[in-house]
Structure formats: C-alpha cells, structure tokens
Amino acid sequence: MTDVRQIDPTEGALAEVIAPLINRAYALAQEQLFTQLTPRVSEESVREIIADGELLLAERGGVVVGVVQFRQLAERVGFFGMLAVPPEVASTGIARELLISLESEAARRGLHSLELDLLQPESPTPHQTRLREWYERRGFVAQWTRPFSDVEPGAARFLRQPTDLTRFAKTIPGPVS
Numbered sequence: 001m002t003d004v005r006q007i008d009p010t011e012g013a014l015a016e017v018i019a020p021l022i023n024r025a026y027a028l029a030q031e032q033l034f035t036q037l038t039p040r041v042s043e044e045s046v047r048e049i050i051a052d053g054e055l056l057l058a059e060r061g062g063v064v065v066g067v068v069q070f071r072q073l074a075e076r077v078g079f080f081g082m083l084a085v086p087p088e089v090a091s092t093g094i095a096r097e098l099l100i101s102l103e104s105e106a107a108r109r110g111l112h113s114l115e116l117d118l119l120q121p122e123s124p125t126p127h128q129t130r131l132r133e134w135y136e137r138r139g140f141v142a143q144w145t146r147p148f149s150d151v152e153p154g155a156a157r158f159l160r161q162p163t164d165l166t167r168f169a170k171t172i173p174g175p176v177s
C-alpha cells in the first residue's frame with residue numbers, strides 16, 4: 001500500500017534521501033533531452049522546499065518511493081513539478097497515487113485549476129510522449145507553449161533538439177451542492 005502525506009517543514013533531514021531519489025528518477029528523461037547531464041536538484045534546494053511545506057511524499061512500508069512539489073501560483077491556481085518515482089519502483093502506480101492526492105488537495109483548498117509544465121521536443125522522445133498522453137487522459141489541457149530557450153536559456157544550451165515548454169492545466173471541480 002502507498003501512503004501519501006505532506007512532509008512537515010521540520011523534516012528537512014529527509015532531503016538526504018529525497019534529492020538523490022529525484023535525480024535518479026530524472027536521469028533517463030534528462031538523457032533523452034539533454035547532451036549534458038546535471039542533477040535535477042540539489043540537497044540544499046530540497047531542504048528549502050521542505051521548509052516551505054511544499055513537498056508531498058509517497059511511502060511504501062516506511063520507504064520513500066516518490067515525491068512531488070506542490071505550491072500555489074495564485075489564489076485559485078495550484079502548480080506541481082518535480083514529480084519523481086525512481087526506476088526500481090516505476091510503473092507500479094505511485095505517480096498515479098501522487099496525482100490523485102494532489103487533485104484532492106487542490107479541491108480541499110478550493111482551487112479552480114491545477115497546472116504543470118512539460119518539455120516537448122520537436123521530435124518527441126518516448127518518455128515525454130508517454131507523459132503528455134497520461135496527463136491528457138487525466139484531463140489536463142495544453143494552455144500555451146513557448147521555446148524552452150526563452151524560459152531557461154542556460155539549460156537550453158544543452159538540448160539535443162529544439163524543444164518547447166508547454167503549460168498544462170486541469171479544472172478542479174468545486175464541491176457538489
């Protein structure tokens with residue numbers, strides 16, 4: 001069984017486990033996109049994200065098996081990123097459970113929309129195609145697209161091919177009255 005919970009801001013020490021987990025999870029996707037591999041996130045950044053109360057954690061039998069960062073972009077708009085499940089437990093439904101928890105949390109907070117950004121290479125990689133199709137199946141709709149080089153010029157220098165960043169959003173249903 002998977003338990004999903006928000007990490008308490010006092011649990012900063014978990015960054016030691018979580019930062020390598022995120023970097024392992026992203027390695028394959030990043031290799032398909034970039035010529036030069038850099039870690040997705042540092043332990044220090046994860047510590048800050050935990051202190052800000054923005055990290056949701058998935059655990060199985062007390063072992064960390066997935067994370068996602070969730071924050072509010074605006075009063076009624078939630079945003080998530082850094083959804084990460086490491087290869088040894090991939091394709092066992094952990095990301096699906098994290099996303100379901102995110103959607104419940106968004107509804108609980110009375111948000112109208114939940115958003116994420118996805119990289120879209122001109123010639124789609126298998127991983128990015130799978131992700132796009134998954135989010136679309138779950139009701140996320142593309143809002144706008146811009147060249148990744150406009151968003152993160154530093155990282156864009158190492159792209160294997162021209163790549164866009166697309167913002168997706170899903171409307172969160174309000175409480176049934």
Ligand SMILES: CC(C)(COP(=O)(O)OP(=O)(O)OC[C@H]1O[C@@H](n2cnc3c(N)ncnc32)[C@H](O)[C@@H]1OP(=O)(O)O)[C@@H](O)C(=O)NCCC(=O)NCCS
Pocket residue numbers: 025026027029082083084085086089090091092093094095096097116117118130131134137
């Ligand atoms: C993307 C990622 C979080 C998915 O985690 P996961 O726990 O393996 O995903 P799940 O097992 O919950 O599967 C999610 C969906 O993908 C589908 N899927 C799972 N493995 C698949 C595979 N090998 N091929 C195609 N589809 C697959 C599942 O059927 C599921 O769809 P459904 O909910 O409609 O049934 C994980 O691969 C990862 O960390 N990747 C690197 C980081 C990344 O790209 N993050 C997302 C940034 S937006």
